[in-house]
Amino acid sequence: MLPECDGVPMQRKSFTLQEIARALDARVEGDGTLTISRAAEPAEADADSLALAMDPKYADALRSSGAQAAILWDGADWQGMGLKAAIIVPRARYAMSGLTRLMDPGPEIAPGIHPMTDIHPEAQIGEGARIGPFVSIGRGAVIGPNARIASHVSIAEEVILGPDALLMQGVRLGARVRIGARFIAQPGVVIGGDGFSFVTPEKSGVEEVRESLGAREAARSQRWTRIHSLGAVQIGDDVEIGANSTIDRGTIRDTVVGDGTKIDNLVQIGHNSRIGVNCLLCGLVGIAGSARIGNRVVLGGQVGVSDNIFIGDDVIAGGATKIFTNAPAGRVLLGSPAVKMETQVEINKAVRRLPRLFAQVAELQKAVSKRADGDGSGPGAGE
Numbered sequence: 001m002l003p004e005c006d007g008v009p010m011q012r013k014s015f016t017l018q019e020i021a022r023a024l025d026a027r028v029e030g031d032g033t034l035t036i037s038r039a040a041e042p043a044e045a046d047a048d049s050l051a052l053a054m055d056p057k058y059a060d061a062l063r064s065s066g067a068q069a070a071i072l073w074d075g076a077d078w079q080g081m082g083l084k085a086a087i088i089v090p091r092a093r094y095a096m097s098g099l100t101r102l103m104d105p106g107p108e109i110a111p112g113i114h115p116m117t118d119i120h121p122e123a124q125i126g127e128g129a130r131i132g133p134f135v136s137i138g139r140g141a142v143i144g145p146n147a148r149i150a151s152h153v154s155i156a157e158e159v160i161l162g163p164d165a166l167l168m169q170g171v172r173l174g175a176r177v178r179i180g181a182r183f184i185a186q187p188g189v190v191i192g193g194d195g196f197s198f199v200t201p202e203k204s205g206v207e208e209v210r211e212s213l214g215a216r217e218a219a220r221s222q223r224w225t226r227i228h229s230l231g232a233v234q235i236g237d238d239v240e241i242g243a244n245s246t247i248d249r250g251t252i253r254d255t256v257v258g259d260g261t262k263i264d265n266l267v268q269i270g271h272n273s274r275i276g277v278n279c280l281l282c283g284l285v286g287i288a289g290s291a292r293i294g295n296r297v298v299l300g301g302q303v304g305v306s307d308n309i310f311i312g313d314d315v316i317a318g319g320a321t322k323i324f325t326n327a328p329a330g331r332v333l334l335g336s337p338a339v340k341m342e343t344q345v346e347i348n349k350a351v352r353r354l355p356r357l358f359a360q361v362a363e364l365q366k367a368v369s370k371r372a373d374g375d376g377s378g379p380g381a382g383e
Contacts, residue, residue, distance in 0.1 A: 195271025
């Protein structure tokens with residue numbers, strides 16, 4: 001058993017510019033021994049800040065700030081901006097990933113196991129794990145080395161949680177969920193709840209409409225009966241899941257999320273679905289049951305995916321796209337229903353032109369009517 005936690009307050013660290021440059025694989029110009037303790041936007045930077053000014057448009061704000069050092073674009077005149085030193089990066093946004101990783105202290109979860117936890121005697125807790133208060137860990141669960149588990153987390157029976165995992169407040173892991181290394185779950189994530197799967201004794205109205213694409217027999221009383229979920233959820237290595245997202249367990253086979261996939265807040269993944277490796281699912285994406293998503297797929301915010309369809313590798317779908325049918329590999333999609341993005345752009349242009357088109361048609365109708373009345377061929381002619 002690990003020692004009881006002995007809460008140690010975390011202090012904000014300071015870094016020299018040389019340390020930061022090494023972490024970013026970048027170069028320092030000027031005084032690399034300068035020390036900073038935080039990152040800041042150019043207009044808010046002071047002497048203790050590293051100003052983030054990776055684009056020339058920030059030059060004026062930087063000159064009027066109190067910053068002594070900044071991250072700048074290649075070729076920037078840092079001395080002319082009144083700085084003592086600069087870190088030069090070739091790709092600004094990628095540099096942000098390294099800088100924030102270096103400077104993020106992470107959540108304050110004290111070493112050891114908090115006394116206000118409930119851990120089943122048959123659970124296994126890996127070396128170096130940090131477990132906060134009001135955590136419940138069920139029978140046969142295996143918690144990997146160096147896992148960090150914040151307060152009010154619930155881990156059910158026979159869960160396997162890989163090394164270096166981070167579970168934030170209120171995460172729920174259902175029975176037999178298996179998760180790989182370096183997993184991150186933000187507050188309120190639920191993995192392994194029952195799938196939304198119900199059936200009626202007779203053919204339901206939904207089944208009729210699915211077969212007929214609209215036509216159905218007269219509405220009648222129907223009663224929904226649960227199909228229980230016997231499967232679980234498998235999640236690969238280096239997966240991150242945003243706050244209040246949910247992944248349902250499979251009905252018979254497991255729901256699967258591949259290595260390196262990143263899932264935003266408020267995403268719903270239905271039972272039996274299979275998500276490939278290195279996918280990006282943005283906020284409010286909804287994936288219905290038994291959908292199959294390929295590798296490196298990007299789904300923008302509010303994208304919806306119908307059940308039992310396949311989305312090929314490297315598909316990118318813009319925000320609010322609704323995918324009702326299979327999508328071939330490499331396709332870029334937009335709209336509802338989803339079409340090629342360039343097609344949807346033309347559709348949008350055409351829709352914006354409709355009011356003008358209607359006005360033009362109305363003018364033509366008036367002109368035709370006047371002409372018809374003038375040559376005696378209009379209404380009442382020959383009476």
